[in-house]
Amino acid sequence: MEPISVTDLRSASCGENNVEIGVESFQVGEEIGVESLQLGEEIQRLMAPPPPETASSFTALLELPPETAMELLHSPENDETAPKLAGEAHRRLLSPNFTPTFPSDAALLERASRFSVFAVEKNLIGDSHRVKQEPVDSESNPNCSSDPNNNQKSTKRKEREKKGKGSAKKSKNVTNEDGEKLPYVHVRARRGQATDSHSLAERARREKINARMKLLQDLVPGCDKISGTALVLDEIINHVQYLQRQVELLSMRLAAVNPRIDFNLDSLLAAEDKSTETGNSIINSYGTLTDFISRFGEEKTTPALSLHITHYLATTLRLIQHLCSQISSKWSSEDGLKIH
Amino acid sequence: MKQSSIKTRFTYGFLRTLKRLPKTRAKSSSFSPEEISKRCRIIKLATDASMASAVGPRRAWSRALIRRVRSQRRQRQRQWLVMRRTRRGERKKGGKEVGGGGQTDSLRKLVPGGETMELCTLLGETAHYIKCLTTQVQVMRNIVDLFSN
Numbered sequence A: 001m002e003p004i005s006v007t008d009l010r011s012a013s014c015g016e017n018n019v020e021i022g023v024e025s026f027q028v029g030e031e032i033g034v035e036s037l038q039l040g041e042e043i044q045r046l047m048a049p050p051p052p053e054t055a056s057s058f059t060a061l062l063e064l065p066p067e068t069a070m071e072l073l074h075s076p077e078n079d080e081t082a083p084k085l086a087g088e089a090h091r092r093l094l095s096p097n098f099t100p101t102f103p104s105d106a107a108l109l110e111r112a113s114r115f116s117v118f119a120v121e122k123n124l125i126g127d128s129h130r131v132k133q134e135p136v137d138s139e140s141n142p143n144c145s146s147d148p149n150n151n152q153k154s155t156k157r158k159e160r161e162k163k164g165k166g167s168a169k170k171s172k173n174v175t176n177e178d179g180e181k182l183p184y185v186h187v188r189a190r191r192g193q194a195t196d197s198h199s200l201a202e203r204a205r206r207e208k209i210n211a212r213m214k215l216l217q218d219l220v221p222g223c224d225k226i227s228g229t230a231l232v233l234d235e236i237i238n239h240v241q242y243l244q245r246q247v248e249l250l251s252m253r254l255a256a257v258n259p260r261i262d263f264n265l266d267s268l269l270a271a272e273d274k275s276t277e278t279g280n281s282i283i284n285s286y287g288t289l290t291d292f293i294s295r296f297g298e299e300k301t302t303p304a305l306s307l308h309i310t311h312y313l314a315t316t317l318r319l320i321q322h323l324c325s326q327i328s329s330k331w332s333s334e335d336g337l338k339i340h
Numbered sequence B: 001m002k003q004s005s006i007k008t009r010f011t012y013g014f015l016r017t018l019k020r021l022p023k024t025r026a027k028s029s030s031f032s033p034e035e036i037s038k039r040c041r042i043i044k045l046a047t048d049a050s051m052a053s054a055v056g057p058r059r060a061w062s063r064a065l066i067r068r069v070r071s072q073r074r075q076r077q078r079q080w081l082v083m084r085r086t087r088r089g090e091r092k093k094g095g096k097e098v099g100g101g102g103q104t105d106s107l108r109k110l111v112p113g114g115e116t117m118e119l120c121t122l123l124g125e126t127a128h129y130i131k132c133l134t135t136q137v138q139v140m141r142n143i144v145d146l147f148s149n
Helices: A007-031 A037-049 A058-063 A065-072 A082-094 A106-121 A123-146 A151-180 A198-217 A227-259 A271-298 A303-339 B007-020 B032-055 B060-073 B077-091 B103-108 B119-148
Strands: none
Touching: A198 A227, A198 B119, A227 B032, A227 B103, A227 B119, B007 B032, B007 B119, B032 B060, B032 B119, B060 B119, B103 B119
């Protein structure tokens, strides 16, 4: 019996070779940062929906069209002219690509200039500075964002954060380009988070993992209500085990059913043996049932677990029914023969 | 074939292998326990193989499953060497684990080929594997009901 055709064999082996090559290039790519290209697309896809929801984040402000952003930021505008111009010129020098022009505030501009200088020259020190500044901002901000009356304070803080984050992002891009002349990761640093390349890559990875976990939660029935990675993983493992055992049970049933088609009156001798063999299968399934029930007793009742148990009960009952019908038919034929 | 989904491909492959199964002759061979367990094993192998070939070599778990089935049938050294090579290559990256406890380990044991994956590929493969297992169970249940009624 050859369940796998030759073409499948060839294609599968080619696939294996491709996998090996892909794995090696994947490794090399990760070291250099080429993998980040693919990551970047996924991350953009991941990042695009969430920012518009939270209006208070830096990325959301960037997503908005420049006019509304200007409106938001210009509303608590104060009066500064000379430092404004100087700041604007400085900013324009550093950011040729930036289309939205941010409004001015003397202190903000000075801080931005300081940050940008640090960023261009010494990345690490600038990072540490920014890291120190950012937690302060993030701590103070949640208090403000909840209060809609303090518009001025919140918008100014947003501006400050944006300046810091903008320069941080720029610096990361600049250093990457100088070092390796390769395309960089288009990841936006979020509010109150560190911005060195390692933590960004880690964050991207974590987001990918969280997206996959959400997918799995949708697939596994009864996983929506559970919160927490560990419990969800437990449920997933239960589900996979349950499915695999279902396949086993069904294949056993199929093996039991198939000879019934060729059932003959001559095959009477091994009737009892057959019942014991499938009796073992019942015992096995009962074993799984009992350990399920013990788990049921230990942990709190999850709906998925009870679903599993009922499914198990149903399948074992069906198996028992099937066997009983077979045995009864055999015995009746046996009796018939004996009588004759 | 109207629509070549995984379900239809699996059904066709599975039924073909079932047809090719050696038809048990009469006498006592049909109901001896060894025969039944042998048939059970053969059928399990058939489901795994037809499932994996229906999915194709696009997924890591199906490749691993095909490899396992073939090594079970033929037990050749070179497949083991290939596995070792890929295992060494992927282990170097060192997948970091989010799940506390031994959950990721037990998941790796369940999903075929899951030993040598990082966490995020493991989760993706698990999702596809769950989908394929559910279709497999559906089809097998239908076949069994058809045969027994």
